[in-house]
Amino acid sequence: MSAATLLNGPAHAMAAALRRRELSASALVEASLARIDATDGRVNAFTHRSADRALARAAALDALLAAGDAATQALPLLGVPFAVKNLFDIEGIATLAGSKIERDAAPAVRDGLLVRRMEEAGAVLVGALNMDEYAYGFTTENSHEGPTRNPHDLSRISGGSSGGSAAAVAAGQVPLTLGSDTNGSIRVPSSLCGVFGLKPTFGRLPRSGSYPFVASLDHLGPFGRDACDLALAYDALQGFDAGDPGCVARPHEAAASTLDDAARMTRKLRIGILGGWFHDLALPEARSAVAAVAAALGATQRVEWPEVARGRAAAFLITNAEGAALHLPDLKTRAQDFEPLSRDRFLAGALLPAPWVQQAQRVRHWFARQAARSFEDFDLLLAPATPCVAPAIGTEWLDLNGQRLPARPSLGLLAQPVSCIGLPVCTVPVWNGSLPVGVQLVAAPWREDRVLAAAQVLQAAGVARSPVAALA
Amino acid sequence: MDDTTIAAHVDAAAALLGLPLAPEHRPGVLMYFALAAAMAEQVNGLTLTVHDESGSHFVPVSPGGAA
Numbered sequence: 001m002s003a004a005t006l007l008n009g010p011a012h013a014m015a016a017a018l019r020r021r022e023l024s025a026s027a028l029v030e031a032s033l034a035r036i037d038a039t040d041g042r043v044n045a046f047t048h049r050s051a052d053r054a055l056a057r058a059a060a061l062d063a064l065l066a067a068g069d070a071a072t073q074a075l076p077l078l079g080v081p082f083a084v085k086n087l088f089d090i091e092g093i094a095t096l097a098g099s100k101i102e103r104d105a106a107p108a109v110r111d112g113l114l115v116r117r118m119e120e121a122g123a124v125l126v127g128a129l130n131m132d133e134y135a136y137g138f139t140t141e142n143s144h145e146g147p148t149r150n151p152h153d154l155s156r157i158s159g160g161s162s163g164g165s166a167a168a169v170a171a172g173q174v175p176l177t178l179g180s181d182t183n184g185s186i187r188v189p190s191s192l193c194g195v196f197g198l199k200p201t202f203g204r205l206p207r208s209g210s211y212p213f214v215a216s217l218d219h220l221g222p223f224g225r226d227a228c229d230l231a232l233a234y235d236a237l238q239g240f241d242a243g244d245p246g247c248v249a250r251p252h253e254a255a256a257s258t259l260d261d262a263a264r265m266t267r268k269l270r271i272g273i274l275g276g277w278f279h280d281l282a283l284p285e286a287r288s289a290v291a292a293v294a295a296a297l298g299a300t301q302r303v304e305w306p307e308v309a310r311g312r313a314a315a316f317l318i319t320n321a322e323g324a325a326l327h328l329p330d331l332k333t334r335a336q337d338f339e340p341l342s343r344d345r346f347l348a349g350a351l352l353p354a355p356w357v358q359q360a361q362r363v364r365h366w367f368a369r370q371a372a373r374s375f376e377d378f379d380l381l382l383a384p385a386t387p388c389v390a391p392a393i394g395t396e397w398l399d400l401n402g403q404r405l406p407a408r409p410s411l412g413l414l415a416q417p418v419s420c421i422g423l424p425v426c427t428v429p430v431w432n433g434s435l436p437v438g439v440q441l442v443a444a445p446w447r448e449d450r451v452l453a454a455a456q457v458l459q460a461a462g463v464a465r466s467p468v469a470a471l472a
Numbered sequence: 473m474d475d476t477t478i479a480a481h482v483d484a485a486a487a488l489l490g491l492p493l494a495p496e497h498r499p500g501v502l503m504y505f506a507l508a509a510a511m512a513e514q515v516n517g518l519t520l521t522v523h524d525e526s527g528s529h530f531v532p533v534s535p536g537g538a539a
Contacts, residue, residue, distance in 0.1 A: 216528055242537050313514035314527075320508055332491050344500025346510060347493065351485040351501075357510040363515045364527030409507075 003031035007081075008227035008468045009231075011175040015078040015122065021065065024450040025058040025079030027044035029124050030082035036173045042187055044148050045158075045168040047086050047094055048128040054081065057124045075122025076232045078258070082176040083271070085165050086128035087135065088112040094429060095213035096159070100144045101330055101337050112209025114178055114237050121236035126174060129164025133339035135213040136182055136189045136323055136346065137161050138411035139393075143339050147393050150193055151469035152435060156390035159189030159411065162223070163310040166193035169223050172468035176233050180210065181219045183315055184385075184415025185429045189437025191385035194429040195466045196455060197223045198230045200204035201445045203248035203421025207242035213320040215246060216361070217315065217419060225466035227455040230426065231256035234448060240467050253326070255449045262453040263460070269450060271299035274383040274442070277308035281400050283414050286437050289430035293382055293439045296463040297454065302402030303374050303381060308417045311367035315420035316409075317360035318350065341408065368421035380454055384414050385427045385438035418442055426451035428464035439464075473509045478502060 003023050006014050017023055033051050040046050061079055064072040072078065081230040084090070084369025085471065087097040089108035096102045108129045110116075115125060130148045132140050140148040148163040150156040151171040158167040162179025165188030169177055170389035179186050181199040190197030198221045205220050211219055235256050240249040258265065273294050294300070305311075324331065331338070331347055338346060373382065387400050387410070395407045405413075418425055418440060424447060441451040458464035473481075482505050486493050493501055 064536055189527050245531060307518060310514045310518050313511035315510045317508060317515060318506075318527075320511075327489070328489070332489075335494065335497060336493070343499055345504045347486075347497060347501045348482070350491055350506035351505060352508055353481075354511075356508070356515065358526065359512075359520075361516045361526040361528045362520055362524050364520065366520060367538070368527065372526075406537055413522060 003027040007031045007035060008172050010401050011077060011080040011224065011229040012226070014080050014175065015076065018065070019073055020080040025061040025124065025208040028079050029058040029081050029126065032126055032174055039171050039173060042149065042154055042471065043151050043167050044146050045129055045164040045171060045173060046083065046127045047096065047130050047145055047164070049229065050125055050127050051089065053371055054124050054126045055231065057119070061122065062177060064337055065233055077236060079117065080121035080123045080176060081126045081174045082123045082175050083125065083127045083129050083168055083469050084178040085116055085131050085162050085180060087131065087180060088115050089209040090115065090125070090128055093128070094289060095211050097135065098131040098142055099335065101434060109391065113206055113243070114132050117237050118178070118233065123176065126327055129168055129177060131455055132161035132343055132417070133212055134323065134327065135182055136342040137408060138184060139408055140164065140189070140329050143341065143342060148388045149393070151471055152194060153390065155351040155392055157192065157393050158257055159192035161185040163189045165223050166190055166195050166197070169195045169225055170340055170469050171471060175224060176229055177223045178220060179223060180213070181221060181419055182213050182217045183319060183419055184412035186221050186223065187415045187425060187438060188411050190427040190429065191303045191436070192390035193368065194343050194431065194436030195225055195427065196224050196227055196236055197221065198448070199419065199425045200234065200448050201424045203246055204448070205237050206244040206247040208241050208243035211324065212460050214319045216318050216322055216350045219419065225468070227452060227459045228256060231259055231452045232454070253449065255452045259453060259456045261462045262456040265453045266297065266457045269379040269383065269454065270377065272301050272303035272378040273295050273299055274305065275302040277417065278383040278414055281378040281387050282384045283388040283400065285389055285432040286387055288432060289437045289439050290384055292430055292463055293428065293458060296461050299382060303378060306370050307367060307376060310363055311420050312413065314360040314363040314367065315416045317356055318364065320345065320349035321357040322353045325331040340411070369405050371421055379443065380450055380459050381442040383440045383442065385440045387414060389432065389435040415440070424448045424451055426455045429466050430464055478505055484491060
């Protein structure tokens with residue numbers, strides 16, 4: 001099989017082919033770089049390409065393989081090209097976090113921790129990816145870099161804020177990427193670009209060496225076209241790090257090795273369908289995606305969390321205030337250099353009265369306790385990841401079942417209440433004609449194994465799938 | 473919270489912080505502050521007791537635990 005053909009498949013098949021010495025890591029990385037060259041003029045997923053670094057790293061892996069190095073042979077992501085949202089530190093380049101302002105920043109002195117962990121697992125970094133400025137957005141219509149276009153329909157948005165991370169996977173440029181999710185920034189672009197995305201439990205993965213947005217809510221996680229790839233990446237990324245005060249000291253809980261038993265594990269799960277807010281604000285295509293997943297998993301019971309609107313409002317206020325406070329020095333001195341689509345929101349956030357934000361934090365905890373009760377009766381809950389398929393670039397308003405809402409903040413309506421309380425979610429892509437919409441598989445804290453097992457089952461059944469965009 | 477109250481708060485709080493609001497940015501700031509005020513109504517509308525804790529959580533740093 002050629003490297004270009006292999007690049008369209010899952011990452012675990014690439015690593016297996018390298019182990020069998022059917023091709024070299026260099027050939028695979030060259031195929032990835034060629035695909036980026038051929039398609040990124042239209043998609044605009046990449047803001048930086050690390051070609052020299054990637055080719056040197058691949059050559060080093062090839063040399064180790066040629067020498068019969070057993071440790072290299074065993075690497076789970078051996079030779080797999082990957083890329084990261086440009087808020088991850090990459091040694092030698094400035095960490096942009098989607099901004100113009102950070103172009104003046106000093107180059108990072110070392111890679112972010114999760115970038116290092118991916119490479120320790122054998123993966124090869126090929127570049128950095130576009131995003132909404134400072135992660136404050138759901139569309140990746142970045143005014144400084146241009147919009148990242150949806151590979152399945154270039155007239156539509158990729159979603160955000162990790163739009164480049166989802167689009168690069170959907171375009172077949174790389175099989176794995178990393179992104180961040182504060183209010184939906186992994187799940188929204190996964191949904192709109194038709195890829196799998198994992199937002200682990202809040203505190204599971206360390207954020208050391210990444211540009212923060214809202215420390216109270218920021219999560220990091222992987223994107224891929226295959227549930228097993230997501231689990232392999234997640235396993236490589238796990239591990240406590242004291243450099244992130246929000247990281248919880250949990251044992252390494254491997255997920256990939258449990259997927260062989262995914263069907264049996266999933267059959268035992270008590271699965272519910274989130275109703276209320278998650279139904280009322282979803283358009284028919286999102287409801288039918290949930291129905292397809294529910295039917296495949298044998299889920300019939302509806303579950304309602306109380307006061308979801310207040311939980312979502314809490315996430316909005318915490319985000320607005322913390323994000324603005326982080327950027328206050330630049331807002332004071334160079335507001336004109338901020339992204340016009342989010343600048344005024346940042347400015348307003350700097351002015352919120354403290355009791356609003358403190359009450360939001362208390363409501364967040366209250367809401368988490370209410371949602372936790374639902375997991376006494378259920379192991380897995382289903383909800384749409386976005387209210388609709390990808391809107392056209394430039395869309396200002398969404399009509400959601402009679403409610404006219406501003407499009408940019410509203411694309412995260414169904415994701416925000418879940419990240420607000422830190423639950424693990426795997427978003428799986430379900431197709432409705434030519435466009436995908438994602439379904440959130442939500443579990444109790446620290447049960448990433450369950451969401452990944454269910455994702456694997458849905459993939460095996462053909463209900464969830466992530467084809468490479470034709471980009472003819 | 474009405475538009476006049478919002479405008480008065482925005483201007484006073486911006487002055488207090490030393491945060492200049494350019495004339496072309498001010499309408500957007502007022503719009504987004506009004507949106508935040510609507511969100512604040514939502515969270516303030518939930519009755520909590522003094523024992524309902526915050527979602528923010530501080531972990532003390534032990535010697536040798538600082539990165």
